[in-house]
Amino acid sequence: MENNAISYIENTDLEESSLDFQPKEFTDYLGQEELKKKLSLYTKAASMRNEPLDHLLFFGPPGLGKTTISTIMANVLGVNIRITSGPMLERTGDLVAILSGLSPRDILFIDEIHRMPTAVEEILYSAMEQFKIDVIIGQGAAAKTVNLPISPFTLIGATTKSGMISAPLRTRFGITERLEYYNPQELALIVKQAAQFLNFKISNEAAELIGKAARGTPRTAKKITRRVRDIVLVQEKNSAELATVEQALQFLGIDDLGLTTIDHKILKEMIIKFNGGPVGIETIAAIVGEDSDTLQEVYEPYLLRIGYIEKTPRGRQIPHLILPRLKQKYLGQQNIF
Numbered sequence: 027m028e029n030n031a032i033s034y035i036e037n038t039d040l041e042e043s044s045l046d047f048q049p050k051e052f053t054d055y056l057g058q059e060e061l062k063k064k065l066s067l068y069t070k071a072a073s074m075r076n077e078p079l080d081h082l083l084f085f086g087p088p089g090l091g092k093t094t095i096s097t098i099m100a101n102v103l104g105v106n107i108r109i110t111s112g113p114m115l116e117r118t119g120d121l122v123a124i125l126s127g128l129s130p131r132d133i134l135f136i137d138e139i140h141r142m143p144t145a146v147e148e149i150l151y152s153a154m155e156q157f158k159i160d161v162i163i164g165q166g167a168a169a170k171t172v173n174l175p176i177s178p179f180t181l182i183g184a185t186t187k188s189g190m191i192s193a194p195l196r197t198r199f200g201i202t203e204r205l206e207y208y209n210p211q212e213l214a215l216i217v218k219q220a221a222q223f224l225n226f227k228i229s230n231e232a233a234e235l236i237g238k239a240a241r242g243t244p245r246t247a248k249k250i251t252r253r254v255r256d257i258v259l260v261q262e263k264n265s266a267e268l269a270t271v272e273q274a275l276q277f278l279g280i281d282d283l284g285l286t287t288i289d290h291k292i293l294k295e296m297i298i299k300f301n302g303g304p305v306g307i308e309t310i311a312a313i314v315g316e317d318s319d320t321l322q323e324v325y326e327p328y329l330l331r332i333g334y335i336e337k338t339p340r341g342r343q344i345p346h347l348i349l350p351r352l353k354q355k356y357l358g359q360q361n362i363f
Contacts, residue, residue, distance in 0.1 A: 047223035080200030085188035089245030090205040092184040112141035139183035140190040207242030227265035241284040303343025
C-alpha cells in the first residue's frame with residue numbers, strides 16, 4: 027500500500043465519506059482550533075523523530091470529526107491509516123490479523139473503542155506497549171503461546187463514552203483529547219465549504235441558518251446541506267438563499283434551533299401531561315413512542331445542552347425559567363394550568 031492511502035477495514039457509510047469534502051491538512055479542517063494546534067505539534071515532533079505518534083484517545087459526542095481529523099494526521103505523517111470499530115472486532119483473531127498487517131508508523135483507528143470485547147481489548151495491551159502480540163497455538167495441554175512482534179504503530183481510539191473505557195486501556199494512551207461542539211459561526215463556514223465541494227452556491231444568511239440548526243455538529247450540518255443541494259437541483263436554481271434553507275428545514279422537520287419533530291413532541295407531552303415534569307425517562311419514552319435508550323442518546327443530550335430540560339432525582343423536567351415560554355409556544359397561553 028502506498029503512503030497516504032486509506033485502508034478501510036470497516037465499510038463506511040458512503041454518504042458520510044465519498045460524498046463529503048475530506049480535508050487533507052489541518053488548515054482545511056474547520057473548527058477545533060486548540061486541538062489542531064496540539065495535534066499539529068505532536069505530528070511534527072513524531073515526524074522529526076521518525077517515530078510513530080504516541081497512542082491517542084479522542085472522546086466526545088458523535089459527529090464532531092474524530093475520524094476525519096485522524097485521517098488528516100495520517101496524511102500529514104505520510105503513513106497509512108486503517109479504520110475499524112470496536113463492535114467489528116468480535117474475535118481476537120480479527121485484531122491480530124489487522125495488527126500483523128500494519129507497516130511501521132501506520133495508524134490504526136478504532137471507533138467506539140469502548141465496545142470492544144474484553145478478550146480483544148487485552149490483545150492491545152502488549153501491542154501498544156511492547157509492539158508484540160501473544161498468539162495461542164493449539165488447544166488443551168498442547169497449547170502454547172507464541173510471541174509475535176509487530177511493526178511500531180499508533181493506535182487512535184475514539185469513543186462517545188469515555189467513562190466506559192477500562193482503566194488498563196485508558197492508561198496506555200499517551201494523549202487524550204476531547205472534541206468540543208461547534209458554534210454556529212464555525213458550522214456556517216463548514217456549510218460553505220461543503221457547498222463548494224457539492225458544486226452549488228449558498229448565501230451567507232442561508233449558511234448561518236444551517237449552522238444554527240445543526241445542533242453543534244458538522245455531520246448534521248453536512249446532511250442538511252446535501253438536502254438543500256437537492257432542492258436547488260430540482261428547482262433549477264443557481265444558488266441556495268435563505269428561503270431555500272427554510273424550505274429544506276421544514277421538509278426535514280427541523281426548526282431554526284435544530285429541534286426535531288420528536289424534540290417538540292417530548293417537550294409538548296411533558297407540558298400537557300405533567301405540567302413540565304418531573305417525569306421518568308421510561309414514561310416519556312412510552313408516550314412519544316421511542317425506546318428510552320434512543321431518547322437518552324439521540325434527543326436528550328441536545329435538550330439538556332440548550333437548557334430545555336434538566337435532570338432531577340425524580341426525573342426529567344423543564345426548567346421553571348423557560349416553562350412559561352414553552353407553555354405559550356405549545357399551548358397558546360402562559361397560565362393554562
